[in-house]
Amino acid sequence: MQAYLDVVIRSVSAILLLLLIAKILGKQTISNMTFHDFVTGITLGAVASNLAFNKNIKSSYMILALIIIAGTSLLLSVIALKNHKMRKWISGSPTVLIEGGRILEGNMQKVRFSMDSLDQALRGNGIFNIEEVEYAVLEDNGMVSVLKKEKYQYVTKKDMKLHLQPQSFPLELIMDGTPMENNLKNNGLTEEWLEAELNRKGKKISDVFYGVRGTQQQLVFDFYEDGIQKPVDQE
The missing domain is CATH 3.30.240.20 (bsu07140 like domains)
Structure with a gap:
């Protein structure tokens, strides 16, 4: 019975600690992740699972490890905000996949991005014909941003010189x-x-x-x- 109670306490502690750490690190950690966020998330998950179930390791060691990892991640985030060169190394940088309507095969090979993946990403942006694309950029969070060629872009109210009404937050x-x-x-x-x-x-x-x-x-x-x-x- 004591063993079961120990697992319950350790599991609840792991969840509460992860929630606290996620709150400290901010919303970026749970959004579309950069390299830094991905590594932090996996490491925290592995340590937390050991805290919950691995009774061969002291709880205090696991808690200390979580604190150190969270502190290191927070420090890296601060460094990335302050230093552009370090930011590129810590979080990654965008890669242009299509430029001027032409697919950049070299860049795609460099980031190991296949045509199937590119087609899927374009469909996710509502584009089923690749000739509509002027630029496509693989962002450092893994998402693909797309700029359509001008003739395929949507007309806005501003373009049509319609009366614009002020908007408020719902x-x-x-x-x-x-x-x-x-x-x-x-x-x-x-x-x-x-x-x-x-x-x-x-x-x-x-x-x-x-x-x-x-x-x-x-x-x-x-x-x-x-x-x-x-x-x-x-x-």
């Missing part, structure tokens, strides 16, 4: 059927106002699964009762 009003009191209060809104808006639609707050005020101040509500008798993905 404001969540109701989530899981519960009014977001802080959001309402911080934006000068009340539950009474929200109820009045819903009454116009013949609904109540309890009928709403999710409600949001959009970028153009429009109100959008999703109700629990969708009126869909046979959802497509439900058997």
Whole structure:
């Protein structure tokens, strides 16, 4: 029984420590990772798994190792921010794969990036015809950024000289059927106002699964009762 309890304590400690370290290192560690983030993530995972299950190694050693790894990673992040040359070594640097509409085979071989991978990355950017591409860049986080040739680029409102309306950040009003009191209060809104808006639609707050005020101040509500008798993905 003691052995099981020890595993539980070590496992919970490992999770809590990793959460704390991730909080300290910042959101970049859990986003699309650079070389530095990838190495840090794998190393932390390996040490944490040993902390949880390897009883042959003292917990204090594993905790110390996690602290040292986190500290080293944080130090490297600071160095990368301050020094451009070190940043390229620590985090990597972008590689141009297509320039002026021409595929750079040498660069692709250098980073071991195949045509299949390039085609897949272009499709992920909504491009199925490679002749649409002016530039494609393999970023240091492994993602491919694409600039289309001018004749294939989308027309914007600015291009068409249309009247531009000011936009605001979407404001969540109701989530899981519960009014977001802080959001309402911080934006000068009340539950009474929200109820009045819903009454116009013949609904109540309890009928709403999710409600949001959009970028153009429009109100959008999703109700629990969708009126869909046979959802497509439900058997």
